Amino acid sequence: MAKPTIKELLAMAPQEQSVEVLGWVRNRRGSKQVAFITVNDGSTIHNIQVVVDLNQIPEEQLKDVHTGASVRVLGKLVPSQGSGQAVEVQAQEIEVLGPADPEKYPFQPKKHSLEFVRENAHLRARTTTFGAVFRIRHHVSYAIHKFFHEEGFFYVHSPIITASDAEGAGAMFRVTTLDPKNPPLTEDGEVNFKEDFFERPTNLTVSGQLEAELMALGLGRVYTFGPTFRAENSNTTRHLAEFWMIEPEAAFYDIHDNMDLAERFVKYVIRHVLEHCADDLAFLEKRLLDEEKSKKQEERSPMPLIEKLNFVVENAFERLTYTEAIDILLQSKPHKKNQFQFPVSWGIDLQAEHERYLVEKHFKKPVILTDYPKEIKAFYMKQNDDGKTVRAMDVLFPGIGEIIGGSQREEDYDKLKRRMEEVGISTEEMWWYLDTRRFGSVPHSGFGLGLERFVQFITGMGNIRDVIPFPRTPGNAEF
RNA sequence: UCCUCAGUAGCUCAGCUGGUUAGAGCACCUGACUGUUAAUCAGGGGGUCGCUGGUUCGAGCCCAGCCUGAGGAGCCA
Numbered sequence A: 001m002a003k004p005t006i007k008e009l010l011a012m013a014p015q016e017q018s019v020e021v022l023g024w025v026r027n028r029r030g031s032k033q034v035a036f037i038t039v040n041d042g043s044t045i046h047n048i049q050v051v052v053d054l055n056q057i058p059e060e061q062l063k064d065v066h067t068g069a070s071v072r073v074l075g076k077l078v079p080s081q082g083s084g085q086a087v088e089v090q091a092q093e094i095e096v097l098g099p100a101d102p103e104k105y106p107f108q109p110k111k112h113s114l115e116f117v118r119e120n121a122h123l124r125a126r127t128t129t130f131g132a133v134f135r136i137r138h139h140v141s142y143a144i145h146k147f148f149h150e151e152g153f154f155y156v157h158s159p160i161i162t163a164s165d166a167e168g169a170g171a172m173f174r175v176t177t178l179d180p181k182n183p184p185l186t187e188d189g190e191v192n193f194k195e196d197f198f199e200r201p202t203n204l205t206v207s208g209q210l211e212a213e214l215m216a217l218g219l220g221r222v223y224t225f226g227p228t229f230r231a232e233n234s235n236t237t238r239h240l241a242e243f244w245m246i247e248p249e250a251a252f253y254d255i256h257d258n259m260d261l262a263e264r265f266v267k268y269v270i271r272h273v274l275e276h277c278a279d280d281l282a283f284l285e286k287r288l289l290d291e292e293k294s295k296k297q298e299e300r301s302p303m304p305l306i307e308k309l310n311f312v313v314e315n316a317f318e319r320l321t322y323t324e325a326i327d328i329l330l331q332s333k334p335h336k337k338n339q340f341q342f343p344v345s346w347g348i349d350l351q352a353e354h355e356r357y358l359v360e361k362h363f364k365k366p367v368i369l370t371d372y373p374k375e376i377k378a379f380y381m382k383q384n385d386d387g388k389t390v391r392a393m394d395v396l397f398p399g400i401g402e403i404i405g406g407s408q409r410e411e412d413y414d415k416l417k418r419r420m421e422e423v424g425i426s427t428e429e430m431w432w433y434l435d436t437r438r439f440g441s442v443p444h445s446g447f448g449l450g451l452e453r454f455v456q457f458i459t460g461m462g463n464i465r466d467v468i469p470f471p472r473t474p475g476n477a478e479f
Numbered sequence B: 001u002c003c004u005c006a007g008u009a010g011c012u013c014a015g016c017u018g019g020u021u022a023g024a025g026c027a028c029c030u031g032a033c034u035g036u037u038a039a040u041c042a043g044g045g046g047g048u049c050g051c052u053g054g055u056u057c058g059a060g061c062c063c064a065g066c067c068u069g070a071g072g073a074g075c076c077a
Helices: A006-011 A114-119 A128-150 A209-219 A255-276 A278-292 A305-314 A322-331 A352-363 A413-423 A431-438 A451-459
Strands: A017-030 A034-040 A048-053 A070-079 A087-098 A202-204 A221-229 A242-251 A318-321 A367-373 A389-397 A401-408 A444-450
Touching: A006 A017, A006 A048, A006 A087, A017 A048, A034 A070, A114 A128, A128 A221, A128 A255, A128 A278, A128 A451, A209 A221, A209 A242, A209 A431, A209 A444, A242 A255, A242 A451, A255 A278, A255 A305, A255 A367, A255 A389, A255 A401, A255 A444, A255 A451, A278 A305, A318 A322, A322 A352, A322 A367, A352 A367, A352 A389, A352 A401, A389 A444, A401 A451, A413 A431, A444 A451
Parallel strands: A048 A087, A318 A367
Antiparallel strands: A017 A034, A017 A070, A034 A048, A070 A087, A221 A242, A242 A444, A367 A389, A389 A401, A401 A444
């Protein structure tokens, strides 16, 4: 039999059978006669209680049993005499595999601030909160693959190193093997990338979308799921320099198919987590409620975490155009009372305060905005007949803002080429992208979803650095 | 990058208008306790008050610069 995890041990019927417990000590307490050790192995949020009769187990075996130590316990699985758990392990032998000096181990059996735990990111998988978050992150990732597979989408691996710097999605990390102190120069005194590894400038990808489009125009329905890099100097609770993005792309999908897909997708994944991570969600919900006790009434969430997730699953997303959204904002109280920091008018890029008003105050549910002015959106989006707007769609969520950004793509070769020239994107370097519109072009659509923002929404974690194991942010790449 | 706030024991924090030897809870160590649930009770050890400079008879507290962190904004997913 495979070694049972604590999750499996807790589910067994206690019949005084011999069991082995492997895990990390969370806490130890007790009296002269008996000691209680709570052990966790990460398989579940629940701990198993090991009971030690001090008349039978030599003191020597217990002296290194401190919070943080790893242990192997041999014992019998019995019904618990205490009220906090159904089963427990009556210890017969305890071995400390790796001691943890209690003077130096950073975590204690008490509540720590997220800032402190974040500074100990190398050990934080051992905490209750982060165990729950990372188990949920796994289930989210699994449900994403499951959803797309069931919908007939193929998982494609887009490149991480790209030569294209035309995607316009922000500052990029240069990839080079040149000596930074002494790079080869051209006659003009510029760095000569002809001598670099790829014989041209290359960067880490900021999006797999363009490659996903190439694959979709052949495989039909595809999605990417991989790391993405942005060298922006962003210091917020919603930005990372390295994050994971999911980008489906589907041939013969128009903007409405795209919206339907996005809504189905989000609901499917949340439903999966509700079904499979109930214990972790319950803990995170309680944690959030405790945290919010110290906040003002108006800053508290309108509903508890699980209720919020059910609400998203059960209600249709509100769909409206950018133009309709601007009208609502122009009619709104904050606009009339001059309370928006950024004034509202048709053509502006919506600010966080505007999106929050629409999602949190006006509709009180997820919102999909479409048909944005072309000036504030990317070159590849399909142009509407009005000549002013493009078939973009942004899905806005309460608390975190834009969680999905997508569009129907411009499939018309001439329109796409003209737009690229207008905004100054090299049609020569992007010949391969334009080629898909020269040969057998079809309407197609797709979107990008930031995995971490999604996990933030599902777990209720306020800071994006707490939903990725080892966050990369400006000035921060330890661990 | 900009704005705001914060930095006191391993952790969470208190420290009055500048005044003598800087405090509490938790953790740790010692002891007590027949089954605990972040156990409880008694005692003990533990501090470069972020760093540098300044004002002052005297600075944890006031001033300047810097460092680090958090929240908000921009950029976006």
